[in-house]
Amino acid sequence: MNENVVEVENLVKKFGSFIANDNLSFEVKRGEIFGFLGANGAGKTTTIRILVGLSPLTSGKVSVAGFDVTKQAEQVKKRIGYMCQKFSLYEDLTAEENIRLYGGIYGLSKREILQRSDSLLNRLKFEQYRKRLIGDLPPGMRQKLAFSVALLHNPEIVFLDEPTGGVDPFTRRQFWEMIYETASKGVTLFVTTHYMDEAEYCDRISIMDEGKIVALDTPSELKKRYKTKTVEDLFVKIARG
């Protein structure tokens, strides 16, 4: 059993002459929360887009959930979940309809969809909002629902691209509790964020700068190595230095 859910070797992505990802190599282990940090424009989103199969790579080797993203994209797609920066549910559909739609897209049977949506809404204490349009729900709730929907088909790994952008601190805390709970079930989480307090919660973090990974380890190890108190100081030191 391969314990690395993501394996990246010498990944290069060029847009014309601009190099967005400059020879990246890293692994993500099964069940870990992997924080993927970097300033705006450092190339994080490009990397995520390659990992989920939205964007082809220029050279290198990338495998996700044990399959090559270029050659076995279909196998990869079934095994991953994705929540992008922008909101990913349909606002003019109800919570229930959104769940049914995504369940259907991932080929779940009617019974599976019913069971999982019941337990999902139950867990989130959302039963009373089942028939409400997503557009009528507060942003924090939508975000939590979107995350649960991304987990609906039991993916091995979920990519969260700035999932807590524009969410209040209280909901952010709840959201991270959900992330922990998910990780405890053996699901791998690949998270990008601009909130450095969130980076502290990660098992391991990588920091990208100008298309390269400049640091990768546990938060405490990195703080020790760079002699900083917080990840925030660390980030500023590395990304600006």
Next chain:
Amino acid sequence: MKIFIGFVKKEFLHIFRDVRTLIILFGIPASQIFIFGYAVSTDIQNAGIAVLDLSNDEITTEITSRIESSDFFVLKERLQSEKEIDEAFKKGVIRQVIIFENGFGERLQKEGVADLLIIADGSEPNVANLVTGYTKSIISTWVSENSNIQNSGIMSIEPEVKMYYNPNLESQFMFVPGTITIILVLVCALMTSITITREKENGTMEVLLVSPLRPIHIILGKVAPYLLLSLLVMLVILFLSWIVFHLPVQGSMVLLLLETILYIVLALSLGIMISTLSKTTQQAMFISLLGLMMPTILLSGFIFPIEYMPEVYNYLSMIIPPRWFIVILKNILIKGTGLAFIWKETLILFGMTIFLIAFSVKNFKVRQQ
């Protein structure tokens, strides 16, 4: 397939939840039919007419004054001979000339039958129909009233109607093919381009692309509901024009529907192409309205006849699909002709469709880079 159907269902939900979409889908076609059908034509008040009275007796004078006294007509000229008819029409102030035959009154009283000729200006078919229709009904009212009072046996006046220009009233009901053509482009191209770019804007397109759905399924799934609804809209328009304007479908209904499907697919691929070219729904709307609606209305021959256009515009109109579809509709709907007369237009539309689909597929892939 089950996955695909679920996806299509979601698209229908989008449409039915959005009142604006429904209004565009069904409200606009209905109102257009009424605007083009009624507002443009029913308003005949004080239409100018001329009378050529070759008999000049009591009865012709009475009928003339009856027509004159109605709100619909104003007697502009009394002609003396048939030679003056042409000139009267060329002046453009009269809609019709009413001609009483020589010895009209005498013949009517003796034989109970007299001939009346109505010549109408056929260059505006709707008006011509209304004008002659009103005239005929005024005359028949007069006839029935006078038959009763005088009790002098059955009288009958047989008005014969001729059109001065455009004797076959070729552009009659032109607004129906025109409306169908415009509405289908509007619904298919505009709506699909908007719904696809909206998913891009909202970020849901990325989520769909990451899912096991193939891009081709996403596109087909988004487009399928519009194909069905557009066909429904087409039937609604035909039904309305049949009920309101008594326009029957002269040709084969099957051929009509097949040609319509071809045109809808063409318009849908136009919409897909527009969506690959635009990043936001606003852009998509602009391209659709300026790039599609305007040329369709101005250059398709719907409002301005193509024959009278400057040569440059004539050539320009050839790349506009509606130009060809209007010809097809006109043939099937009004003339009742079959495929033999429209195979050329059909082939052109078919070629355009293939080209657009190929272009969109290529562009869609490139965009994903």
